[in-house]
Amino acid sequence: MxxxxxxxxxxxxxxxxxxxxxxxxxxxxxxxxxxxxxxxxxxxxxxxxxxxxxxxxxxxxxxxxxxxxxxxxxxxxxxxxxxxxxxxxxxxxxxxxxxxxxxxxxxxxxxxxxxxxxxxxxxxxxxxxxxxxxxxxxxxxxxxxxxxxxxxxxxxxxxxxxxxxxxxxxxxxxIIFEPNFTKNIYFVYLNKKQSSKSAIASYYKKQASVSKTIEKINAITKLIIKTESELEFAEALKKHEAEMSLILELQTVQEVLFYDFNGIIKSLGAWGGDFVMVISKENPTEYFTKKGFTIILPYKDMIL
CATH class of the missing domain: 3.30.230.10 (Ribosomal Protein S5; domain 2)
Structure with a gap:
């Protein structure tokens, strides 16, 4: 059977x-x-x-x-x-x-x-x-x-x-998460798979007191879920990246790879690989393709 x-x-x-x-x-x-x-x-x-x-x-x-x-x-x-x-x-x-x-x-x-x-x-x-x-x-x-x-x-x-x-x-x-600007959200693959196990081990090695950071991240998550403003959403993601950059002692992916991008880019999961989330008024396909990142999925094609 x-x-x-x-x-x-x-x-x-x-x-x-x-x-x-x-x-x-x-x-x-x-x-x-x-x-x-x-x-x-x-x-x-x-x-x-x-x-x-x-x-x-x-x-x-x-x-x-x-x-x-x-x-x-x-x-x-x-x-x-x-x-x-x-x-x-x-x-x-x-x-x-x-x-x-x-x-x-x-x-x-x-x-x-x-x-x-x-x-x-x-x-x-x-x-x-x-x-x-x-x-x-x-x-x-x-x-x-x-x-x-x-x-x-x-x-x-x-x-x-x-x-x-x-x-x-x-x-x-x-929860209900249906931003009215999902047409401006894309997911871009960074051309390498990141190991969750090794990334978590690295986090624990660098981990300091995180209680204040947890409060800040929780507040950002709450804002991201509630806001109907694309600008507020993008700024919240930028702030999130900055907070995690301090904890991980790493530059953000936008600083390292996409410093000239006109929009916001956020790491998802393990930093340094897998997918990033992109907020962009314009279709960013040409920008990322020129840089060698050819797997670009709109929100509607990726998220259930």
């Missing part, structure tokens, strides 16, 4: 990094995501195939049930396999029935966005596995990958959300 599951991708608009310390974050589920298709098989193995958005196979391997139970780790040439085993091992710890009561599985995953975009290849997989096995996706994330969990919340919701960690637990609020 075939079972199919789907999870949304994600973009973190405010409170990157500092969401880990309790800041309130605005996050948007994307129109792109990932499918998980599960079928029964034999020989106490997972026959696993992962497809990119263009139909190409980016991972294919066989994993023994015993490897999952023991959390077997292979050499560094098998990093993807090792990560998958780690996720499935933690899933096994939460609900062992999928191993104990099965003869095997044929599983395929199908991304609807190019893998290198960084819209949540891991988070959509974790949420899909959690749906399949009827376990808590936030717990599975915490026990395997780690992170704030906002990406899991996006995977599970079809509307914009406010996300906050309170007493070490995720709090998700569905």
């Amino acid at each position: 075939k079972k199919e599951f789907y999870s949304n991708g994600k973009l973190l608009i405010t409170a990157e990094y500092i969401v880990l310390d309790g800041a309130k974050a605005l996050a948007l589920p994307t129109k792109f995501g990932q499918n998980l298709i599960v079928e029964e098989a034999q020989n106490k193995v997972f026959n696993w195939t992962s497809f990119d958005a263009d139909g190409s196979i980016w991972f294919k391997d066989t994993i023994q049930f015993a490897s999952i139970v023991s959390k077997e780790q292979f050499d560094d040439t098998k990093n993807i396999k090792n990560t998958l085993i780690e996720i499935l091992h933690e899933a096994y710890n939460l609900n062992s029935n999928f191993i104990k009561n099965s003869d095997g599985y044929t599983i395929s995953t199908e991304l609807t966005f190019p893998k290198f975009w960084g819209l949540g290849t891991s988070s959509t997989l974790i949420n899909n596995i959690a749906q399949w096995l009827n376990i808590d996706a936030f717990t599975l994330l915490k026990n395997s990958f780690g992170g704030s969990g906002y990406d899991i919340a996006c995977a599970q919701n079809n509307t914009p959300i406010l996300y906050q960690i309170i007493d070490d637990k995720p709090v998700v609020e569905n």
Whole structure:
């Protein structure tokens, strides 16, 4: 019997990094995501195939049930396999029935966005596995990958959300976020995928007292959600970048790459890679294309 599951991708608009310390974050589920298709098989193995958005196979391997139970780790040439085993091992710890009561599985995953975009290849997989096995996706994330969990919340919701960690637990609020100037919002890919794990580790190394910064970021998030003024929205994003620049001890992406741009550019999620959000009165395609950034999506094409 075939079972199919789907999870949304994600973009973190405010409170990157500092969401880990309790800041309130605005996050948007994307129109792109990932499918998980599960079928029964034999020989106490997972026959696993992962497809990119263009139909190409980016991972294919066989994993023994015993490897999952023991959390077997292979050499560094098998990093993807090792990560998958780690996720499935933690899933096994939460609900062992999928191993104990099965003869095997044929599983395929199908991304609807190019893998290198960084819209949540891991988070959509974790949420899909959690749906399949009827376990808590936030717990599975915490026990395997780690992170704030906002990406899991996006995977599970079809509307914009406010996300906050309170007493070490995720709090998700569905909100209405429909700026009347979305025609002037674009998302531009920076031509490299940024590792969330390494970015979070770097944040913790540089982290100082963040309580005052959390208050400022929360106020900015509140303003961004409420305002109907494009100018006020853009200025709030600029202020957000400045606050995070101080915490991370890094220049903003606009200062580093796009200092001559007539508009506002904000990093989303891990600084230095993935997508940025652009506020521009004019279509910025020509500007970014000339600089070698050719993946430019209007708001309506990206956000669910």
